[in-house]
Amino acid sequence: MGKREGIAFGFLVLLSGVAGLKEPRLFQPQSIESVLLWMPLITVVAMGQLLVILTGGIDLSIGSILGFSGIGVGLVLKANPHLPLPIVFLAGLAIGLALGAFNAAVIVWGKISPLIVTIGTLAAFRGLTFILSKGDQIDSSMIPDSLTVLAHSGITIAHVTLSWLLILALTIALITFATLGFTTFGRNVFALGSNADAARLRGISSGSVQFAVYAICGALAGLAGVMYASRFGFVNPGSAGSSFELTVIAAVAIGGTKLTGGSGSVLGVLLGCLLLSCINVFLSLLGIDANYQMLTYGLVILIAILTDAAARRGKA
């Protein structure tokens, strides 16, 4: 664990401590499960976003990809309610991969800034989601129990259930960790983000690295679409994944990732996701007045950033 991760972790412990003083039930298995239920979606998408941000790019379209995949998979399930689960997940992954590959193609071959491309597809994919769904939502009756059950059953340790979704998310985090730390592809991701010119001169194909990260990011957002259906039991073409991009980028950034690329860690991002999950669950558990929740949320995020900055200064 690096210094920055340590700080993020410390902040998290402090936050939980303070909140726990006010509401001891925070440490009940139920509350912990609530936090853990918040995690999977954001974690999976954040891993993709981490890859993208490490290369110095950004993907704002993930929320719309999530929605599109959720609807797409929902329609598939509506037609074939008995589809085996692995195929359902693969379908989500494939839909996401296709949309991500579209982003990638435009960014790499069109040489357009990722921000512009994904602002564009943020709107376009959402529009396509509406068109695909014909404006109807995927209701709970179209989503089989075998899928929804994954959100609340899993491995139980000390009365706390780690849902299958969480386990899937953590597995993906682990794979990302291994990929980034130990494969040449992962190292090329860092190299590209650290200095794109140098990467080119060293013979790293920035095009294929970029293509891969946006495609993977899309695929993971697509997977998250299936997880969304599993977690909430319905998918609305308008609200599924909407504004998710800011939450995810916040998690990645709070986890100490440099937004200009080249530096960041999976552990840090996991902590960022955990921090956001905690804030959201605590807001509800502490019974903070609904009208004060946004203010509190903003303040906590700002304090987290300031803590990180103060700690970095202390080091320097």
Place this chain on the structure above:
Amino acid sequence: GKGSTETASSPEASGSPAATGEKVKVVFIPKNTGNPYFTQVAKGFESSAASLGIDFNTQAPATGDATSQLEVIKNQVQGGANVIVISANSPDALNEALDQAKEKGVEVITVDSDLTGNESHRDAAVLPTDFSKIGPAQLELLAKTMNYEGEFAILSATTDAPNQNAWIEGMKTAMKNPTYAKMKLVEIVYGDDEPQKSSTEAEGLLTKHPNLRGILSPTSVGLAATAQVLENSGLYPGGPKATGRPGIVLTGLSTPNQMKKAVAKGVVASFQLWDPADMGTIAAYLGAKKMKVKPGDTFEIPGKGKFTVGEKNVIYAGSLLTFDKTNIDKYDF
């Protein structure tokens, strides 16, 4: 549609389209696109559009933000709409825009969501049913399943949703009735009509109130999310975790399609709503005739019945339907 012969003969009818024999252009502006509830409202329009001889069109903003409808209103006025039927995203942010439309001779009717407190900015309102009755009816539905005793909580949409707040007020008033003396409203939480937030709030309720017996969610996203949370926790009556205790009952407002599974599983015994299409039918009629209504007026829609214009030009479309295992499969919306 030059050949249209059906023209409004009502004395209140006005405006050029009728005079020139052109079809009345009616546009419906829902809160946002992709919302199944408003799809159903639009069906009401569509089913009567042909017989009324109106040129009907739905134009939704992409998001349900307070100001997202402004642009749609301006564009529709420019596009020659004669009647704007709108489910307002905000009770007052549209005031100025609607006034400008009215100045240009456009009739403004609100459906489902009125401009509460700003009624002068529209000509008429078509509301699902008498709002003062929804709160008590919901409470009664919940109370019955709770055996009129125990703690319950409300999961609403946003803090500033006028309809929600009106209904919750109605419930609070009804709570004074001695029938509900043994019931206690422990908390009102807001899920912002987001699945994520609604789920977290519902989970929070279960944790914070170990003696909770009931949850009431008069919003479809909230009800669906809470149903999923209850199902997962197994705390619903007869659920795996509810052994030796009565379980937590859940009810609220939602469309039948969204709740079919939860009802089948017994997570939700019963819930309520009206048929949103009724509002569409009535608004289409009012629009087609370009009626300038005033309180006390009555009119009859063939096949629908007689309607009376109430205070502040409000027209109630119908009555509350209660859905449960026995009847839910008869509905498809």
Place this chain on the structure above:
Amino acid sequence: MKDRPIVPAVLLVIGTILASRLSPHFLDIHYLLDTSTLYAETGLMALAMTFVIISGNIDLSVGSNLVLTACLSAKLLAAGWGIPSVVVAACLMGTCFGAINGWLVAKLKLPSFLVTLGTMAIYRGIAQAMLGPASVKLPKAFTGLDQLLWFKIPVPFLIFLFATLVTGLILHRTVFGRWVFSIGTSERASTYSGLPVDRTKIIVFALSGLMCGIGALLIDSRLGVARHDLARGIELDVITVVVVGGAAITGGKGSTLGTVLALFLVMLVRTAMGVANVKAEYQLTVIGGLLILAVLAGNLGQLFNRRSAARR
């Protein structure tokens, strides 16, 4: 500075021709001018965002700043303040909220994305905490500025044009503007050149805040009410406009003219589709696709040029 925003200009012309074919109601100058009032706030904030983005930063809090200032101004008016003093107060408040962002970014060396992500929630959060579900009505004397015409041009549009002129001159014709470009190109080299880097950043964010303040007055006047949930998501519109106008999100590149043309382009596309009854879902798809195409068109020329020259 050298690269002129040709692409938005060309698209604007093509778009206008197409739009007038799409709907007979579109090409109506009064209507277009009237519609422009809906975009006045976006436009003002985009003018300042051009500075912010050229300086290598981003301001996500503009929408929240706008709303908070709008609510506070409405409160002041309701409390009986006179209109002139509220106008001054709104400008000051907006500037101040912007300067807070700038101070955090410049003095504490925090990434602007994170800072303004935080203040985005905080500013709107304050508005919500202050007003709750209620809305503040504005006095009649204050409303309807968007309907006020001066030589048939709505006042908000005039304000926007005036702001364009002023900010354009500052950005492209003054030493300060040059500093903004320099800092965005290389903050380190600018520091070594003795430029007032921190002060410039704070001013840039304060300017962004000032535009939010002016925008707040416009939106108050236009809607007649102030609530905490207005102008949600407007920051993305603002950033889109600036980026389509040719500003590089990495800093050092962009122009006022580009931003203005891009604003007109976005306005044109939305309005044209709206008046032609294109459904929201198709509108979204088309707008998203057009955005990409617009930039792609600009790049095609470059790609072509590059091919013919020696490759780096």
Place this chain on the structure above:
Amino acid sequence: MTKGLRAAGITISFGGIDVVAGVDIKLRSGEIHALVGENGAGKSSLAKAIAGVYRPRLGSLELNGVGVKFRNPREALDAGVALIHQEPITFPDLSVAENIFAGHHLRCGPFVRWSATLARSRELLESLGVALDPASPVAGLSVAARQQVELASALSHDATVWIFDETTAPLTPKEVAELFTVMRRLRDQGCALLIVTHHLQEVFAIADRITVLRDGKKVAEKTVAESNEDEIVRLMVGRELSLERHEAREAGEELLVTRGLCGPGFRDIDLTVRCGEIVGLAGLVGAGRTELARALFGITRPTAGRMLLEGQEVQVASPRTALRLGISLVPEDRLHEGLLLPQSIAVNSTLAYLARLCNGGWLHQKNIHAETNKYAARFRLACRNTDQAVSELSGGNQQKVVLAKWLMTQPKLLILDEPTRGVDVGAKSEVHRIIRELAQEGMAVLMISSDLPEVLHLSDRIAVMREGRIVAQLNGAEATEEQIMFAATGQQGAALG
């Protein structure tokens, strides 16, 4: 069939202008070939064309008698052609070891072999005599250190053709000597080497053959044996250069005085610079000279000690304060600290002086261009016009822009950190002349340079730093290279390789 690399008729154009026109060059195995020429002559461009960075418009390459075409640097490396760039191009966020192996990681399937990477890096760095920890990050290393990391990276390839583009420029004699050992070893192993440099004594110390470029054309190819420095200089610049001798000047008032100044990288600095005096600051790479200069200019804060300017105690809190006090610094790292690469020459050269050049805050284009043109002419800047982007200039010409920027501010104290790194002989003598003129007019100059002849040639006084301290102060007229190197290394007999 000859072993080695042959480039024939290489022509490279930018925007329709041929910056290299029909150059033939032959790099033979077991031979060190020097490429010399003025700034902007096209040396780096030619080197890049050979190594697959640029694709030449015309011309062909032949490696060991077989025709080759490199579409990118990767293909060149795979074929055994390695280029060490003029400006070190590194990944600041990555470790030294990873910088060495980025792009060609030691791997096992898709996985990186980390321990092998670290071990190999350590070996490579040791073979270069560099004491850098392979696990440490590259961010924060000096230009010289980064240059050595890049060198190590190149050496990690099994290349047979090596191109060193001004690799010695930021290095002090000790490091240069080590580098020469490496070059000789490569040559003896049968590699073909091309070195680009502006130091002709280096050429004559190590090269076997010399090619001279002028304005993109090859003007001569000579063996070292049949030529001499004067001839090469004449061929390069196309005119006679008068190398003025050092003349003693009368030093004026004390301008800068430091007493016990400490800070990151330096300690107990007692230094005095008088008006009209040029003080040279010598030392090895990493001696802390740059750090001292930064502190004097207000980039970093001294932790202890006093600094007096014209007798007044001053706190230099920022470069801005420094500028107001009349202190200017020509920084060492021109790419990151000196220039706004995508911006024009005019923008860059007037950046520090802009506020004074344009009164009232309005840009005064006429003044800006007049001032820029003045300096462009004075430095013989090779450019299309002053609106050309600095990124398109050759390394030496970029350095001239940086110099122009700081001379415009007319400081009282001018601190120069490697002012002539990458500057050709002609321009260098021009820069020297200007520095001397400025001193004559009463400016105090503190010059950091790793180029000992330059230090000896210009300085009235020479301070030598070692491990953050000033270990010797020598009289400029009497000092010798041996004395300086002795003080800098603390051991006898260290000298040029």
